[in-house]
Structure formats: C-alpha cells, structure tokens
Amino acid sequence: MQGRGEYVRLALEEAGADYADVARSERGMATMMKMMEAERGTPPFAPPFLKAGKLVIGQAANILLYLGSRHGLAPKAEAGKLWVHQLQLTITDFVLEIHDTHHPLGPSLYYEDQRAAAKKRSAEFWKERVPKYLGYFERLLQANGGGYVTGRRLTYVDLSLFQIVVGLRYAFPKRMKTFERNIPGLVELHDRVAARPNIMAYLASERRIPFNEDGIFRHYKELDR
Amino acid sequence: MQGRGEYVRLALEEAGADYADVARSERGMATMMKMMEAERGTPPFAPPFLKAGKLVIGQAANILLYLGSRHGLAPKAEAGKLWVHQLQLTITDFVLEIHDTHHPLGPSLYYEDQRAAAKKRSAEFWKERVPKYLGYFERLLQANGGGYVTGRRLTYVDLSLFQIVVGLRYAFPKRMKTFERNIPGLVELHDRVAARPNIMAYLASERRIPFNEDGIFRHYKELDR
Numbered sequence: 001m002q003g004r005g006e007y008v009r010l011a012l013e014e015a016g017a018d019y020a021d022v023a024r025s026e027r028g029m030a031t032m033m034k035m036m037e038a039e040r041g042t043p044p045f046a047p048p049f050l051k052a053g054k055l056v057i058g059q060a061a062n063i064l065l066y067l068g069s070r071h072g073l074a075p076k077a078e079a080g081k082l083w084v085h086q087l088q089l090t091i092t093d094f095v096l097e098i099h100d101t102h103h104p105l106g107p108s109l110y111y112e113d114q115r116a117a118a119k120k121r122s123a124e125f126w127k128e129r130v131p132k133y134l135g136y137f138e139r140l141l142q143a144n145g146g147g148y149v150t151g152r153r154l155t156y157v158d159l160s161l162f163q164i165v166v167g168l169r170y171a172f173p174k175r176m177k178t179f180e181r182n183i184p185g186l187v188e189l190h191d192r193v194a195a196r197p198n199i200m201a202y203l204a205s206e207r208r209i210p211f212n213e214d215g216i217f218r219h220y221k222e223l224d225r
Numbered sequence: 226m227q228g229r230g231e232y233v234r235l236a237l238e239e240a241g242a243d244y245a246d247v248a249r250s251e252r253g254m255a256t257m258m259k260m261m262e263a264e265r266g267t268p269p270f271a272p273p274f275l276k277a278g279k280l281v282i283g284q285a286a287n288i289l290l291y292l293g294s295r296h297g298l299a300p301k302a303e304a305g306k307l308w309v310h311q312l313q314l315t316i317t318d319f320v321l322e323i324h325d326t327h328h329p330l331g332p333s334l335y336y337e338d339q340r341a342a343a344k345k346r347s348a349e350f351w352k353e354r355v356p357k358y359l360g361y362f363e364r365l366l367q368a369n370g371g372g373y374v375t376g377r378r379l380t381y382v383d384l385s386l387f388q389i390v391v392g393l394r395y396a397f398p399k400r401m402k403t404f405e406r407n408i409p410g411l412v413e414l415h416d417r418v419a420a421r422p423n424i425m426a427y428l429a430s431e432r433r434i435p436f437n438e439d440g441i442f443r444h445y446k447e448l449d450r
Contacts, residue, residue, distance in 0.1 A: 039368055042308045045315045045361050057307055059314040066307060082282055082291060083267045089284040089317075090270045096321050104329045105342060106349030117330060117342050124331030136270050143264055 001215040004060040004095065005048035007088075010159040011064055013202040015071035021207065023047065061088045064156045073156040084150055087137075087157045091164065094133045098167070099216050101125050101223060111213075115222065122223040126175050130168075134183050137161060141185035148189065154196075161186060162193035167217035172224045226440040229285040229320065230273035232313075235384040236289055238427040240296035246432065248272065286313045289381045298381040309375055312365075312382045316389065319358045323392070324441050326350050326448060336438075340447065347448040351400050355393075359408050362386060366410035373414070379421075386411060387418035392442035397449045 002009075005023075012019045022028050035056060036043055044058025050066070057063050065085050068074025074084045099107070104121040105114040140149050148158045165186055168176045180187055193199055202208055211217055227234075230248075237244045247253050260281060261268055269283025275291070282288050290310050293299025299309045324332070329346040330339040365374050373383045390411055393401045405412055418424055427433055436442055 042311070043365075044311065045358075055304055055307070058311045062307060062311045062314055065310070066303075079280055082280070082287060085290070086267070086269065086283045086287045089287055089314075092314075092317075093321065096318065100325065100329075104325075105345045106353065108349055108353040114345075117345075120330045120339075120342075124333055128331065128333040133270075140268075 001212060002209045002217075003048065003215060006163055006209075007060045007091075007156070007160045008048055008050065008063050008067070009207070010163060010199070010202070011067050011071065011073055011156045013207070014154070014156075014159055014196065014198050015067070015073060016198055017067075017071060022051075024209075061085065061092050064088055064160075068156050073154070073159075075150075075155075080150070084155045084157055087140075087149065088160060090133070090136070091157065091160045094129075094164065095216060097125060097129055097133075098171075101171075102218050102220060111218075111220070118220070118223055122172075126172070126179070130179060131182070134164075134179075134186060138183045138185050141189060148192075154193070158189060158193055159199075162190050162199075165190040167211070170211040171217040171219050173219070174224050226437060227434050227442075228273065228440060231388055231434075232285045232316075232381070232385045233273055233275065233288050233292070234432070235388060235424070235427070236292050236296065236298055236381045238432070239379070239381075239384055239421065239423050240292070240298060241423055242292075242296060247276075249434075286310065286317050289313055289385075293381055298379070298384075300375075300380075305375070309380045309382055312362075312374065313385060315358070315361070316382065316385045319354075319389065320441060322350060322354055322358075323396075326396075327443050327445060336443075336445070343445070343448055347397075351397070351404070355404060356407070359389075359404075359411060363408045363410050366414060373417075379418070383414060383418055384424075387415050387424075390415040392436070395436040396442040396444050398444070399449050 009021070023032050032047060035049070036046070042056050042058070044056065046058070048060055048063065049056055049058040050063045052066070057066050064073075065081070065088075068084065069076045069081060075081055101122045102111050102118050103109070103114065104117045111118065137149060144151055148154050149161065150157065194203070211219070213219065234246070248257050257272060260274070260276075261271070267281050267283070269281065271283070273285055273288065274281055274283040275288045277291070282291050289298075290306070290313075293309065294301045294306060300306055326347045327336050327343050328334070328339065329342040336343065362374060369376055373379050374386065375382065419428070436444070438444065
C-alpha cells in the first residue's frame with residue numbers, strides 16, 4: 001500500500017533520486033521486519049524507513065527532514081528548515097486523523113466491525129477537521145501569493161499536500177467535490193505539482209501504487225454521503 | 226492544561242532554561258490566538274509553540290528538535306539528532322492514540338457523547354497499542370543496558386517517556402498497575418527522571434499543571450476497568 005511511505009516516495013521522485021522500494025521487492029517484507037527487530041543500531045518502530053548509507057531513519061517526516069536540504073526540497077537555513085518541518089508535522093497529524101475516519105475504534109480492528117463509529121467520525125472529520133486543516137494551508141498559500149506553501153520554491157510540504165488532495169478525492173469524492181470551492185489555492189497547487197515532469201512520470205509509472213482499501217485513504221461509499 | 230506543551234516544559238525545566246509560559250499569563254490566550262492568526266511569518270496551526278528570539282516554532286517534537294542540541298538534551302551530530310527525533314515522533318503518534326481513547330469519534334465532540342466508543346477504543350488500546358509502543362521503548366532500554374533510551378546520557382525522549390508513564394498511571398491506574406510488570410526498564414527510567422533535581426523541583430512547583438479531564442491523560446473510571 002502507499003501508506004505513509006508515499007510522502008517519501010514523492011520527494012525521492014521529484015528529486016530524481018536513485019532509490020529502491022525494498023518493501024515491494026521479493027522478500028521485501030522479511031527484510032523490513034528484520035530491520036525493525038534489530039538488536040543494535042536504530043530499529044524503527046514502524047514503516048516507512050529509509051536506509052541511506054549507514055543511517056536507518058524512521059518516521060516519514062523525519063526522513064523528509066533528512067532528504068529536504070540534500071535534494072533542494074527544503075531551505076538549508078535553520079529557520080526555514082524548522083518551518084517546513086513544522087508544516088509536515090501538521091500534515092502528519094492530519095494523516096492520522098484521516099486514518100481514524102475508517103478506524104475510530106482502533107487500528108487493529110477490522111473496518112467491518114466499526115462501520116457505525118466510522119460514519120460518526122467521518123461526519124465530524126468533514127464538519128470540523130477538514131475545514132480547520134485545509135483552511136490553514138489555504139490561508140498560508142493565499143498569504144504567499146499562491147505559489148507554493150512556503151514561498152516561490154517547491155518544498156516537500158507541497159508534494160505532501162498534493163497527496164492529501166488526491167487522496168481525499170479518492171476516498172471521499174462527493175464530499176471533496178463540494179468542499180473544493182473553499183480551497184482554490186490548494187486545488188491550483190495540486191495542478192502545479194501534478195504538472196511537474198518528474199511527478200508526472202512517476203504517477204504514470206508502476207512505481208505509483210494505486211489507492212486501495214488497505215491504505216490510509218479508503219473509499220467506502222457509506223462514509224461519503 | 227498540560228497538553229502537548231508538557232513535553233516542552235519538561236525539557237525547558239531540565240535544562241534550567243529561562244522561559245515564560247505565556248498561555249498561562251493574564252491575556253495569555255489572546256496573545257496565543259493573535260500569533261496563530263498572524264498574516265505574516267510562520268503562524269502555527271495549534272499550540273504549543275515556542276518564541277525564541279525572532280523564531281516562532283510550532284509542533285512539540287519540532288520545538289524539542291530545536292531545543293535539544295542547544296541545551297544538551299540531544300546529540301549534536303546529525304545521526305544522533307535524527308534518531309532521537311525519530312523516537313520523539315513515535316511518542317507523538319502514541320500521544321495522539323492516547324487522546325483517541327476518550328475521543329474516538331472526534332476531538333470536537335464531548336466525551337459524554339462518545340462513551341461507548343471510548344470504552345471499545347480503550348480496550349483495543351490496552352490490548353494492542355500499549356504493548357506495542359511501550360514494548361518498543363522497553364526493548365530499546367534493555368538493549369542499552371537500561372540507562373537512558375538512547376544510551377548513557379539523558380535526552381528529551383527520556384523526559385517524554387517519564388510523562389507517558391506518569392500520565393498513564395493517572396488516566397488508567399488499574400490497567401497500568403497490571404501492565405507495569407512488563408516494562409521494568411521504563412519504570413526505572415521514570416524513577417531516574419523523577420529524581421533529577423530540576424525535574425523534582427519542577428514537579429513540586431506551581432508551574433506543573435495537575436492532570437485533569439481537559440487534557441490528554443484523562444481519568445474516566447469506566448475506561449479503566
């Protein structure tokens with residue numbers, strides 16, 4: 001599935017970085033589990049994680065912090081670096097809440113066992129949380145003149161916001177269609193990111209995993225009235 | 226309330242830093258709202274945030290990233306810095322799940338309107354999530370010989386784990402009492418942190434906000450069977 005790793009893939013693809021998506025390779029799951037169970041070093045709690053030379057770095061936002069200044073996807077100066085990272089951590093919170101829309105009673109239970117609760121959570125999510133989170137990013141975009149979220153240069157945050165827009169369109173097509181009139185800047189940002197040559201090539205490739213009902217963004221009709 | 230700001234307060238207190246807890250001062254809420262609604266600069270999405278000189282830094286883990294190397298609460302070298310930050314982000318995920326135990330149907334609804342769902346979520350939380358998260362940190366502690374989580378020196382992660390242990394004891398005294406036999410390393414870590422002079426002085430002071438039912442760790446008897 002795309003999972004939280006997708007935010008990292010988008011950054012690596014935009015940067016044209018040479019990387020291997022190990023979890024998707026043969027024996028990929030076993031390799032991944034072995035690294036998580038390592039007795040030494042820095043075993044990550046959960047995927048995604050990046051192996052870069054000797055480093056093993058876990059947590060999507062932390063990986064982006066590491067990749068950002070190396071690949072021109074974030075400012076090099078501390079103030080800008082912290083600002084971009086702060087925005088990514090806000091997106092991280094939002095992604096957890098998106099997951100909660102279909103798993104309000106806990107990530108280890110089946111969706112089928114929490115459908116009624118998922119309906120309630122999804123209603124609250126669209127009434128309160130989406131306007132709050134996306135309204136925040138829309139406001140930043142408007143204050144910046146509408147280029148990219150932190151200014152005239154693309155950062156990994158813009159790539160992640162692209163993924164949020166595409167993901168919400170997949171999971172909640174009806175609700176999102178109505179809501180998009182409130183976020184013209186984010187819709188434009190989505191189009192701007194989708195038109196970047198490396199992203200365009202990635203989205204058309206087999207490296208891009210299609211959305212499905214094992215991931216964070218799931219389409220369940222009854223949650224999208 | 227303590228909120229996510231508590232992880233920052235513990236770091237500032239351990240470091241003996243000179244800081245002002247503005248939100249608790251007169252007109253503190255108004256000052257805070259004004260900063261969040263700023264048209265320019267780096268307006269944070271939500272509290273907590275730190276004003277340090279000209280910088281305004283949001284997201285607790287991001288603030289700790291900034292404070293860590295400045296106050297000797299994290300390694301200065303990149304690899305160590307990323308490792309400690311990665312652990313803090315894992316704690317951040319756990320804290321969100323702790324909040325979900327009493328607010329599974331959404332943060333904007335009253336607890337009273339989601340008590341049945343909260344019971345189910347709390348059961349799943351203790352069955353699956355607590356063992357997974359705390360088991361991970363316990364394993365790291367044991368692999369390190371039981372000093373601090375990342376080695377022989379205290380980092381901000383140890384302070385946050387102290388808060389997790391105290392918080393779970395407050396919110397779920399019965400469940401936690403039973404569970405603690407599985408995490409002897411974390412219990413010792415808690416005691417070691419609590420005995421540090423600056424932390425001891427802080428906990429005894431009025432600067433430490435008592436736990437209450439507006440915060441992340443809430444004691445509801447029915448969730449702690």
